[in-house]
Amino acid sequence: MKNKVHLYWDKKSSYIMKGFDNPAYLIGLIISNIAAILFLITAIRWPRISRLLFFLLFSWACWMNWKTSQQDLATYLEYAELTFSGFYRDTINGWFSRHIQPVVGFIAACQGLIAVSMLLKGWIFKTGAVGAILFFVAIVPLGVGSGFPCTLIFAAAMFVLLRKENQEYLWKNHKPITT
Numbered sequence: 640m641k642n643k644v645h646l647y648w649d650k651k652s653s654y655i656m657k658g659f660d661n662p663a664y665l666i667g668l669i670i671s672n673i674a675a676i677l678f679l680i681t682a683i684r685w686p687r688i689s690r691l692l693f694f695l696l697f698s699w700a701c702w703m704n705w706k707t708s709q710q711d712l713a714t715y716l717e718y719a720e721l722t723f724s725g726f727y728r729d730t731i732n733g734w735f736s737r738h739i740q741p742v743v744g745f746i747a748a749c750q751g752l753i754a755v756s757m758l759l760k761g762w763i764f765k766t767g768a769v770g771a772i773l774f775f776v777a778i779v780p781l782g783v784g785s786g787f788p789c790t791l792i793f794a795a796a797m798f799v800l801l802r803k804e805n806q807e808y809l810w811k812n813h814k815p816i817t818t
Contacts, residue, residue, distance in 0.1 A: 664783050671786030675793045682796040686803045689796060690757045693771065697754035701747045708743035715739050721784035749774070768801040 678696075681689035707714055716739075719731035735742060749770060756767020775794035778785040 668783060668786055668789075671789040672792065675786070675789035675796070679792055679796040679799065682799040682803075686800055689800055693797065693800070694754050694757040697750045697757065697771070701751035701754060704743050704747040704750065708740050708747065712739045715743060718781050718784040721782050722780050723782045724780035727780045765801060768797050771797045772801070 678689060678692055681692060716731060716736055719728045722728050722731070753767045753771050753774070756763050756770070759767075772794045775790040775797065779787055779790050781787070
């Protein structure tokens with residue numbers, strides 16, 4: 640694989656991520672982090688819009704992961720080269736490489752459930768929000784492959800939504816319309 644991202648120790652004794660000479664990594668990283676910041680802002684200011692955005696994000700992720708897991712299993716093996724975690728790299732190249740379709744299918748199903756939970760209220764919404772936070776934190780070690788640090792920003796936005804008092808159905812109008 641060309642354009643791999645690796646961590647290495649430079650002469651100044653700090654970790655540097657190689658591979659940003661590939662514009663796809665850099666553009667994806669910039670876009671995902673801008674999106675995460677916008678999600679956080681909407682979670683703070685307009686929680687209903689933020690929930691709609693999370694519904695769209697998780698619906699899209701569900702569809703993309705399901706479709707890709709059925710058509711191009713090798714795509715998921717590329718994440719091993721992007722992670723900064725030896726455990727994740729070994730897991731991806733080992734057990735996961737032999738069980739991609741069922742694992743990613745399960746992840747896609749969970750993403751679909753999280754998407755639906757963003758439209759609902761009560762314990763279903765709360766369970767979906769906690770699931771989303773766990774998902775975002777779990778993919779942090781994928782590094783550039785997950786758009787790090789956008790996953791932490793997305794998790795923070797979801798935490799803000801979880802803490803908001805307004806946890807009704809997404810479509811329910813809370814203020815009566817007066818004429």
